[in-house]
Amino acid sequence: xxxxxxxxxxxxxxxxxxxxxxxxxxxxxxxxxxxxxxxxxxxxxxxxxxxxxxxxxxxxxxxxxxxxxxxxxxxxxxxxxxxxxxxxxxxxxxxxxxxxxxxxxxxxxxxxxxxxxxxxxxxxxxxxxxxxxxxxxxxxxxxxxxxxxxx
Numbered sequence: 001x002x003x004x005x006x007x008x009x010x011x012x013x014x015x016x017x018x019x020x021x022x023x024x025x026x027x028x029x030x031x032x033x034x035x036x037x038x039x040x041x042x043x044x045x046x047x048x049x050x051x052x053x054x055x056x057x058x059x060x061x062x063x064x065x066x067x068x069x070x071x072x073x074x075x076x077x078x079x080x081x082x083x084x085x086x087x088x089x090x091x092x093x094x095x096x097x098x099x100x101x102x103x104x105x106x107x108x109x110x111x112x113x114x115x116x117x118x119x120x121x122x123x124x125x126x127x128x129x130x131x132x133x134x135x136x137x138x139x140x141x142x143x144x145x146x147x148x149x150x151x
Contacts, residue, residue: 046099046114048092050075055093055119059126059147066145080141096120097131106136117142124148 051072058071068082072091078100079088089103100115107113115134120127126149128142 045076045090045110046092046101046116048094048097048099051091051093054121055098055126058150060150062125062146062148068141069150070141070147080138093119098128100134100136100138100142103136103138108135115139115142 051074055072056074058069060069061067068080071079071081071088073079076090076092077088078091079086087103087105089106090101092099092101096118098117098119100117101110101113103113113136114132115136115138116131117128117134118131120129126147128145130139130143133139134142
């Protein structure tokens with residue numbers, strides 16, 4: 001029985017991991033010594049970790065003609081917001097590389113839909129340089145703009 005409880009603890013820990021993707025497909029259920037466990041197909045997030053402190057917050061384009069704020073919220077969330085709409089998803093950061101994925105408007109889920117960028121902050125301006133062809137169209141909001149942090 002202790003082994004079965006250990007298995008249940010492991011399954012529950014995996015389900016609660018911030019780095020686990022659990023698809024919407026119905027899980028399979030099995031009974032082991034009267035302890036029900038659920039198994040899920042787990043898809044790991046891209047390599048990286050939570051947002052660093054210097055990225056957390058709301059960033060606005062330097063060019064006043066461009067509309068749309070970019071907000072990073074710990075540990076791994078982003079939102080693009082304009083007066084007309086907002087959309088977001090998840091990010092992971094590894095050094096100066098940031099991966100955007102699970103975009104709400106994109107419709108592609110892991111392992112697809114990952115846009116990778118190199119980020120830099122210089123003179124208070126945040127810039128993104130593409131490292132791949134972003135399949136979700138975020139490139140127009142990222143690679144062509146410079147952002148300054150609000151507040």
